[in-house]
Amino acid sequence: MTARKLAAGNWKMNGLAADLAEVEALAKAHPSPAVDVLICPPATLIAPMCTRIAGSAIAVGGQDCHAVEKGAHTGDISAQMLADAGATNVILGHSERRTDHYETDASVRLKTQAAWSADLVAIVCIGETLGEREDGETLDIVGGQLAGSLPDGCTAANTVVAYEPVWAIGTGKVPTLDQIAEVHDFLRARLEERFGAEGAGIPLLYGGSVKPSNADEIFGVSNVDGALVGGASLKAADFGGIIEALERAE
Numbered sequence: 677m678t679a680r681k682l683a684a685g686n687w688k689m690n691g692l693a694a695d696l697a698e699v700e701a702l703a704k705a706h707p708s709p710a711v712d713v714l715i716c717p718p719a720t721l722i723a724p725m726c727t728r729i730a731g732s733a734i735a736v737g738g739q740d741c742h743a744v745e746k747g748a749h750t751g752d753i754s755a756q757m758l759a760d761a762g763a764t765n766v767i768l769g770h771s772e773r774r775t776d777h778y779e780t781d782a783s784v785r786l787k788t789q790a791a792w793s794a795d796l797v798a799i800v801c802i803g804e805t806l807g808e809r810e811d812g813e814t815l816d817i818v819g820g821q822l823a824g825s826l827p828d829g830c831t832a833a834n835t836v837v838a839y840e841p842v843w844a845i846g847t848g849k850v851p852t853l854d855q856i857a858e859v860h861d862f863l864r865a866r867l868e869e870r871f872g873a874e875g876a877g878i879p880l881l882y883g884g885s886v887k888p889s890n891a892d893e894i895f896g897v898s899n900v901d902g903a904l905v906g907g908a909s910l911k912a913a914d915f916g917g918i919i920e921a922l923e924r925a926e
């Protein structure tokens with residue numbers, strides 16, 4: 677099984693109603709992309725974004741969900757609520773949430789199961805810090821995060837894994853292509869060991885300072901099936917360039 681290709685945008689805590697014009701422009705410029713395209717805006721924009729681009733090829737996702745369906749959890753949002761607003765995917769365990777909200781592999785695993793129960797695709801993020809890379813621990817760290825964050829039952833249809841070196845997110849620093857290949861080949865082998873043929877089909881995204889000018893070379897790396905993009909997903913022209921690069925990739 678080969679993995680489908682996915683260009684996913686993470687707007688983080690950016691975006692007001694006026695910014696929906698960007699996603700509308702993106703949908704118009706890419707009416708039938710040859711790859712899957714997803715934008716994950718702040719939760720407040722999920723429903724209006726779905727309305728604004730209804731009928732387009734662009735899917736809409738959330739950036740986090742709670743591990744339970746409903747209850748006394750002020751300020752949180754459940755996977756069912758995301759799905760009810762029109763989301764089809766949810767980013768889980770982003771390094772900013774692991775840092776800002778002390779999320780652990782165990783909590784990400786529970787959230788992944790919650791996402792599946794709402795029929796959402798879980799985009800599970802993992803990645804090493806600069807210190808861990810400098811200490812030569814990258815594969816141990818990402819291997820541990822992968823094992824701990826993914827529940828049993830991952831399939832090519834319900835899970836995406838995003839490798840995002842923490843030191844490359846929003847910094848303009850990008851690992852070498854050899855460093856990306858080493859991690860992605862390692863993750864693919866681990867996914868296949870644990871999930872068999874399904875593991876071969878789980879999309880493996882690279883994330884960290886992807887932009888139109890470096891997307892072609894990153895998408896040429898083995899076992900890179902797409903990207904999770906922060907800053908460059910906010911503008912239709914930039915994200916459109918990344919979508920086109922992924923369409924060009926073999």
Ligand code: PEP
Nearest residue numbers: 845846883884885906907
């Ligand atoms: C991200 O938020 O997941 C990300 C990779 O951000 P950026 O593209 O801005 O580095």
